[in-house]
Amino acid sequence: MSPEYSGxxxxxxxxxxxxxxxxxxxxxxxxxxxxxxxxFISPEEEKFVAxxxxxxxxxxxxxxxxxxxxxxxxxxxxxxxxxxxxxCHLAGSENLIDYLxxxxxxxVGETTPDKKFTLSTVECLGACEQAPCMMVNFxxxxxLDKDRIDQILDRLA
Amino acid sequence: xxDKVLTKGFDLKGLFEIEAYLQNGGYKAxxxxxxxxTPSAVLEEVKKASLRGRGGAGFxxxxxxxxxxxxxxxxxxxxxxxxxxxxxxxxxxxxMSHNPHLLLEGAIIASYAVGIHLAxxxxxxxYEAVARRLENAITQAGERGYLGKNILGTGFDLxxxxxxxxxxxxxxxxxxxxxxxxxxxxxxxxxxxxxxxxGLFQSPTVINNVETLSNVPFIILNGxxxxxEKGLPKDGGTRIFGVxxxxxxxxxxxxxxxTNLRKIIFEYAGGMREGKELKAVIPGGMSAPVLKxxxxxxxxxxxSLARANSMLGSAAIIVIDKETPIFEVLxxxxxxxxxxxxxQCTPCRIGTSWIDxxxxxxxxxxxxxxxxxxxxxxxxxxxxxxxxxxxxxxALPILSLCRKFRGELEGYLPR
Numbered sequence: 001m002s003p004e005y006s007g008x009x010x011x012x013x014x015x016x017x018x019x020x021x022x023x024x025x026x027x028x029x030x031x032x033x034x035x036x037x038x039x040f041i042s043p044e045e046e047k048f049v050a051x052x053x054x055x056x057x058x059x060x061x062x063x064x065x066x067x068x069x070x071x072x073x074x075x076x077x078x079x080x081x082x083x084x085x086x087x088c089h090l091a092g093s094e095n096l097i098d099y100l101x102x103x104x105x106x107x108v109g110e111t112t113p114d115k116k117f118t119l120s121t122v123e124c125l126g127a128c129e130q131a132p133c134m135m136v137n138f139x140x141x142x143x144l145d146k147d148r149i150d151q152i153l154d155r156l157a
Numbered sequence: 158x159x160d161k162v163l164t165k166g167f168d169l170k171g172l173f174e175i176e177a178y179l180q181n182g183g184y185k186a187x188x189x190x191x192x193x194x195t196p197s198a199v200l201e202e203v204k205k206a207s208l209r210g211r212g213g214a215g216f217x218x219x220x221x222x223x224x225x226x227x228x229x230x231x232x233x234x235x236x237x238x239x240x241x242x243x244x245x246x247x248x249x250x251x252x253m254s255h256n257p258h259l260l261l262e263g264a265i266i267a268s269y270a271v272g273i274h275l276a277x278x279x280x281x282x283x284y285e286a287v288a289r290r291l292e293n294a295i296t297q298a299g300e301r302g303y304l305g306k307n308i309l310g311t312g313f314d315l316x317x318x319x320x321x322x323x324x325x326x327x328x329x330x331x332x333x334x335x336x337x338x339x340x341x342x343x344x345x346x347x348x349x350x351x352x353x354x355x356g357l358f359q360s361p362t363v364i365n366n367v368e369t370l371s372n373v374p375f376i377i378l379n380g381x382x383x384x385x386e387k388g389l390p391k392d393g394g395t396r397i398f399g400v401x402x403x404x405x406x407x408x409x410x411x412x413x414x415x416t417n418l419r420k421i422i423f424e425y426a427g428g429m430r431e432g433k434e435l436k437a438v439i440p441g442g443m444s445a446p447v448l449k450x451x452x453x454x455x456x457x458x459x460x461s462l463a464r465a466n467s468m469l470g471s472a473a474i475i476v477i478d479k480e481t482p483i484f485e486v487l488x489x490x491x492x493x494x495x496x497x498x499x500x501q502c503t504p505c506r507i508g509t510s511w512i513d514x515x516x517x518x519x520x521x522x523x524x525x526x527x528x529x530x531x532x533x534x535x536x537x538x539x540x541x542x543x544x545x546x547x548x549x550x551x552a553l554p555i556l557s558l559c560r561k562f563r564g565e566l567e568g569y570l571p572r
Contacts, residue, residue, distance in 0.1 A: 019318055021232065021275065022358055027340030028323050032282070059340075066342040066499075067323035069282045085244045086443060086475055086489045087401035123326070123493050124244040124443075125283055128401035128473070129408045138285040 005048065009037045013052055023053050027063055031070050040071045068122075076111045076118035078156050080104070081135040084121045087128035096132055097121060099146050103153065116157070162375050162387060162395050163368065164411040167255045173290055175297035178258040184303050186374035190266045191311050194377075199270040203373060205381025207393035211248075212238055212329070212366030213442065213470045214546075215392075215459045218373075222363055224353035225271050231360040235268050235276035236338065238366045240322055240329040242281060243442035244493060245473030248397040249367035251409050253280070253287045256371070257294035261317065263370030265303065266377055268315050271363055276317045279334050282324055291319050326497035330545045331364040333499065344501045345545035368397055388414040392458050396469075400426040402476035403433045415456040422453065422476055433478040437562075441470025443490060444550035446557035447477075467557070483562040484519070484569055490558065491516045494551035505548040508539040512555060524570040533559050 012033050017026040030052065034045050041049075041064050043057075050057040064070045082088075082097050101107060104117050111118040127133045130142020141152055171177045178184070190199050204219030225233060237260070241249045253260060264276045280288050295317050298304040306314050325343050327333045332346035335357050356362020372394050376384045384393040396414045398421055401407045405427030412421065418440060422428065429435055435450040440457070446467040448455070455465055462469045477486060495513035500506045512535050515528055536552040536559075543549070559566060 019316075022339070024340035025338055025358075028337065029321060032321055032323070053340075055340075062342050063340065067282075067325050069322075069324035084489070085493060086439070086486065087245060087407075089485065089489050090402050090475075090477060090481055122283075122324075123496055124242065126241050126247045126250050126281065128245050128247050128399065128475070131401055131407070135283060138283075140286075 005034070006037060009033060017053070024055055024059075027053060027055070027060065028067070031060075031064065035070060040074045042072065074111075074115070076116050078116060078136050078153075079118045079120065080153075081120045081122045081125070083123070083125045083127075083131070083133050085124035085128075087124075088132040091131040093132040096134075096144055096146070096149065099149060103149065117153075160387070160395060160413055161411045163252065163259070163371055163397060164255075164409065167251070172255060173257050173294065175258060175294065175301060178256070179301075182378075183258055184262060184298075184301075186377040187262050187265050187303055188309065190377050191269055191309050191313060196270045196272060199266060199377065202381045203270070203376055206372075206376045206384035207381075207388075207391055208369065208372055208376065208384065209392055209459065210366055211368035211372075211396070211471070213243065213444070213468075215469065218365060218369050221353060221365070222267065222271050224351065225361045225363060226354060227272070229361060232275065233271060233273045234357045234360055234362045235264060235271070235273045236331075236334060236357060236362060236364045237264055237276060237278040237370060238329060238331065238334060238364055239278050239280040239284070240334060241284075241367070241471075242326040242329045242497075243444060243471045243473060245401055245439065245442050245475045246399055246471040247401075248399045248409050248472070250284060250287055251397070252367055252371050253284070254290055257287075257291045258298065259371045259374060260291070260367055261294055261298050261304070263373040264317060265308070265315055266373050267363065267365065267370055269313055273363065274314050274316065276315060277320045277338060277357075278317060279320050279322060279328065279338060281328075282322045285321070288319050288321055295319070325499070326493075327499040327545075327547060330547060333545065334364065335362065342499070344499055345547075347544055389458055391460075396457065396472050398425075398457065399471075399473045400476065401473070403430050403478040403481075404428065404476050405430055412457075415458045415461070418448075418453045418455045418457050418474070421457065421474060426474075426476070429476070429478060433480065435476065436479040436481065437477040437483070437486070439473075439475040439477070439554070441468045442473040443475070443493065443554060444468070444546075445470045446553045447486070447561060449561055483558060483565050484516075487555070487558045487566065488516050488520055490551075490554050494547070494555075498547060498551070502543040502545075502548060504539045504542040505551065508535050508548075509551050511535055519569050526571055528570055529559055529563065529566055 046060040050060045132144045133142040208218045209215040328337045328343045333343035337343040352362040388394045398410045410425045438448045491513040495509040498505045498509045536555045539548045539552040
């Protein structure tokens with residue numbers, strides 16, 4: 001069964017594609033749009049995107065499998081992405097990642113059974129002055145410690 | 158601080174909105190350039206300014222622009238490198254979120270000088286909030302006639318698109334960035350041909366970093382000579398240093414090029430945090446070879462750091478304290494490059510992950526006597542053997558850590 005996509009999504013895709021001198025340049029922007037609506041990019045979505053842009057599904061797969069922000073699997077409602085790069089590491093991110101694991105009861109790369117949280121580690125979010133930091137979906141949080149993580153996640157729970 | 162140029166208006170409320178920007182002299186540089194100067198006069202002024210690229214490589218911007226062939230039938234493009242992935246670097250985020258119109262002004266003037274009608278700002282996907290702010294600024298600039306068709310009645314057209322990346326460090330490499338915009342895996346291209354002649358969609362393309370372009374409006378308003386006086390003869394202007402790690406006041410510090418590194422850490426950034434002592438400094442983003450604590454009496458400019466066998470890179474300073482084992486730094490560096498190697502060139506793909514496996518094994522207490530020599534041999538075999546600078550960017554910091562802190566790292570290995 002082919003997935004249903006909203007008219008709004010199709011309209012947005014059309015607008016984005018029209019702005020580029022070549023259709024295939026809209027591939028990442030379109031993947032972002034589809035992922036925003038569907039939550040992830042499955043082989044069905046890959047085929048849809050390929051059709052829209054007039055390229056082979058294989059081309060889409062190559063790109064989906066290259067970029068870390070395009071997810072081939074469903075994610076939790078809140079995607080917690082803890083930075084583990086150097087400035088955050090110096091500021092104690094390793095302990096905080098352990099804390100996140102025990103608090104959420106999952107390992108890195110896993111999703112809670114209620115599909116609410118996915119935990120990932122990431123390499124430098126470009127907010128090193130606020131280390132240690134993390135992103136929840138697209139929101140940045142810095143100067144983290146256990147209390148602040150509690151505050152942030154408990155508000156979402 | 159009178160020395161500030163780029164960050165001067167950052168404390169003005171709502172500067173990211175066009176009303177506030179215009180009230181503070183915004184778009185005056187675009188008016189001056191488009192209404193009063195020929196494209197070649199703009200180019201000459203930027204050349205005179207000795208404006209070197211702020212992304213890492215330090216290539217003179219004016220020279221880069223002049224490499225674009227003038228009389229071609231194909232369209233030309235400007236790509237603004239806002240991928241900012243170099244660990245320790247966060248300056249471009251500040252520029253774009255505090256003063257997005259400044260970047261747009263720089264992009265408009267650069268496009269006018271080179272004859273470009275489509276500019277793409279390639280911004281890392283994580284900076285979604287910043288991307289929205291840029292899009293808002295683009296809409297506002299269009300409404301006021303600074304973007305779009307027939308800008309200020311001059312007949313010059315320019316459209317700017319914000320293009321979101323999707324999480325890949327390699328996209329900061331300029332040809333990888335082009336491949337990424339073209340909707341492909343971000344595999345760097347073999348150079349030459351350089352993007353100035355064969356770039357995006359095989360067309361002549363200028364690629365400049367956010368901070369580089371954001372300097373251009375000031376050069377137009379105050380002249381190239383003024384800009385040189387703000388910095389060094391071959392290296393004009395100020396530099397935004399991003400300081401992070403174990404200092405009291407991490408953040409951005411806009412200072413003249415050539416400012417002493419010790420002064421940046423101990424005066425501007427407030428010195429070490431309570432009870433912490435300095436061990437080492439990475440002076441130009443993670444790719445820059447590490448400096449020991451007693452090697453930091455250095456002028457922060459391209460040439461001085463090159464003489465110290467390190468590099469200014471993105472001017473991101475990461476300060477490491479004595480309590481942090483160098484092994485932890487090495488572990489973070491090797492994991493990062495093994496993760497971010499795009500996989501195209503064998504020495505980098507295999508080399509970085511091989512080194513990472515050795516380092517992980519050492520971390521599990523299973524180090525072998527000759528591990529450090531093996532790491533040095535592997536890293537040396539990446540150096541200079543890859544299409545793009547990522548191979549060197551991985552090898553150089555690994556080599557510097559292993560050589561400068563050999564004694565400490567040998568403590569993890571059996572005798």
